[in-house]
Amino acid sequence: MKLAVIGSGYVGLVAGACFAEAGNEVICMDNNKEKIEQLKNGIIPIYEPGLEVMVERNAKKGKLLFSTDIKDTVEKSEIIFIAVGTPPDEDGSADLSHVLAVATDIGRHMNSPKIVVDKSTVPVGTAKRVYDTIAKETSYKVVVVSNPEFLKEGAAIDDFMYPDRVVIGTSDQDAAEKMQELYAPFVRTGNPIIVMDELSAELTKYAANSLLATKISFMNEIANLCSRAGADVTMVRKGIGSDKRIGYSFIFPGVGYGGSCFPKDVKALIRTSSQFDYDMRLLKSVEAVNEDQKKALIPMIEEQFGKDLSGRTFTLWGLSFKPKTDDMREAPARVMIKELVERGASINAHDPAAMDEARRLGLHKHVSLFEDPYDALENSSALILVTEWLEYREPNFNTIKARLAEPVIFDGRNIYKPEKIRELGFTYFSIGRP
Numbered sequence: 001m002k003l004a005v006i007g008s009g010y011v012g013l014v015a016g017a018c019f020a021e022a023g024n025e026v027i028c029m030d031n032n033k034e035k036i037e038q039l040k041n042g043i044i045p046i047y048e049p050g051l052e053v054m055v056e057r058n059a060k061k062g063k064l065l066f067s068t069d070i071k072d073t074v075e076k077s078e079i080i081f082i083a084v085g086t087p088p089d090e091d092g093s094a095d096l097s098h099v100l101a102v103a104t105d106i107g108r109h110m111n112s113p114k115i116v117v118d119k120s121t122v123p124v125g126t127a128k129r130v131y132d133t134i135a136k137e138t139s140y141k142v143v144v145v146s147n148p149e150f151l152k153e154g155a156a157i158d159d160f161m162y163p164d165r166v167v168i169g170t171s172d173q174d175a176a177e178k179m180q181e182l183y184a185p186f187v188r189t190g191n192p193i194i195v196m197d198e199l200s201a202e203l204t205k206y207a208a209n210s211l212l213a214t215k216i217s218f219m220n221e222i223a224n225l226c227s228r229a230g231a232d233v234t235m236v237r238k239g240i241g242s243d244k245r246i247g248y249s250f251i252f253p254g255v256g257y258g259g260s261c262f263p264k265d266v267k268a269l270i271r272t273s274s275q276f277d278y279d280m281r282l283l284k285s286v287e288a289v290n291e292d293q294k295k296a297l298i299p300m301i302e303e304q305f306g307k308d309l310s311g312r313t314f315t316l317w318g319l320s321f322k323p324k325t326d327d328m329r330e331a332p333a334r335v336m337i338k339e340l341v342e343r344g345a346s347i348n349a350h351d352p353a354a355m356d357e358a359r360r361l362g363l364h365k366h367v368s369l370f371e372d373p374y375d376a377l378e379n380s381s382a383l384i385l386v387t388e389w390l391e392y393r394e395p396n397f398n399t400i401k402a403r404l405a406e407p408v409i410f411d412g413r414n415i416y417k418p419e420k421i422r423e424l425g426f427t428y429f430s431i432g433r434p
């Protein structure tokens with residue numbers, strides 16, 4: 001099929017590459033000229049394992065093209081995916097300006113009947129708004145389908161190629177069949193394609209992310225109680241996770257969730273519900289718990305070093321909001337840096353993938369960035385582990401001890417064993433463990 005993906009970010013580029021891999025002809029369009037120039041030159045603007053080879057392979061075959069020309073992109077495509085950002089507005093609702101701007105562009109350049117697919121995460125009712133926006137500009141038939149994306153950054157290719165499920169929201173029979181045909185190569189092992197109406201599909205995405213965020217905040221509250229009561233949250237996690245109804249995923253305590261999805265989707269769902277005169281009390285608490293949790297290590301740092309941290313340096317390992325991505329949107333590390341700098345501390349930091357992103361965000365003005373994680377420890381009062389990258393899991397503790405000014409570790413992801421660390425002579429703090 002001839003496809004277009006408008007917006008070539010984490011979702012658009014992965015979707016475009018995977019659709020091309022399945023044999024479709026795909027144009028990835030973006031209005032960011034620099035991004036498209038990079039892609040044309042084989043440079044992938046984001047860190048996502050496996051993406052570079054897939055893009056290169058399909059670009060070489062001519063299956064994957066990159067463009068800044070919306071008119072040409074629309075004219076050449078039968079199915080057009082909208083995969084632009086929907087960041088939180090000031091009141092927490094999803095900002096639809098990019099989505100609707102693209103809808104207007106599509107409408108203006110329609111040259112035949114087309115299917116337009118909302119791939120971006122958008123509030124319930126948006127498919128209708130996108131339809132109305134396009135229909136204002138053209139008399140060609142357009143069907144707007146909601147097809148939310150569930151991929152995880154860091155495992156995006158696998159998630160797209162082997163999705164747990166594909167959700168297709170449309171009441172148009174022909175469009176539903178076309179979309180099922182498009183997704184058939186990705187569901188060969190029996191994973192379902194679930195066809196439903198547009199409104200339910202839109203809400204499904206928010207419900208999924210909000211439930212996962214709820215599990216995380218719930219577990220963080222249990223961890224906070226554990227540390228007060230002297231219990232060990234690791235054992236509690238094993239105890240409850242073994243119950244099949246609960247499961248082990250998303251019940252790891254830590255310094256909170258971040259990223260481009262959970263925080264904004266929880267906020268947007270709260271906002272949507274208020275527009276329908278419904279107060280989502282549970283989700284408001286999920287959000288509040290998470291905001292506090294990003295600062296969970298601060299009282300421990302104050303306990304060890306006092307409230308005034310001026311003259312001290314701390315080393316952060318991990319800046320991205322989770323491992324295997326360079327995405328720092330709403331990353332707990334950013335809150336941690338702000339809190340420490342406010343208390344007078346200097347910060348050294350290392351991240352295996354997010355250093356360029358940190359520079360792009362201007363973080364290097366407050367933080368010294370190091371290419372080597374051990375170099376970042378020099379003259380530092382403590383190591384603060386914020387993101388559980390694989391390469392931090394089995395570090396050389398003797399080197400850590402030798403290079404830190406004081407042997408203190410704050411483990412925001414509970415990746416080290418308390419007894420082992422203490423035997424090595426460290427003072428060790430973690431989340432919800434005695």
Ligand code: NAD
Nearest residue numbers: 007008009010011030031032084085086098120121149153
């Ligand atoms: P992103 O910021 O990485 O990419 C968005 C891209 O859209 C950017 O490259 C931007 O230049 C481009 N863009 C903006 N306006 C445009 C326009 N008018 N014309 C052409 N291009 C334009 O965002 P993302 O992380 O890929 O997220 C996209 C959507 O997918 C969001 O709604 C998000 O909630 C959703 N989503 C994201 C993830 C994820 O893990 N990142 C997962 C599932 C769903």
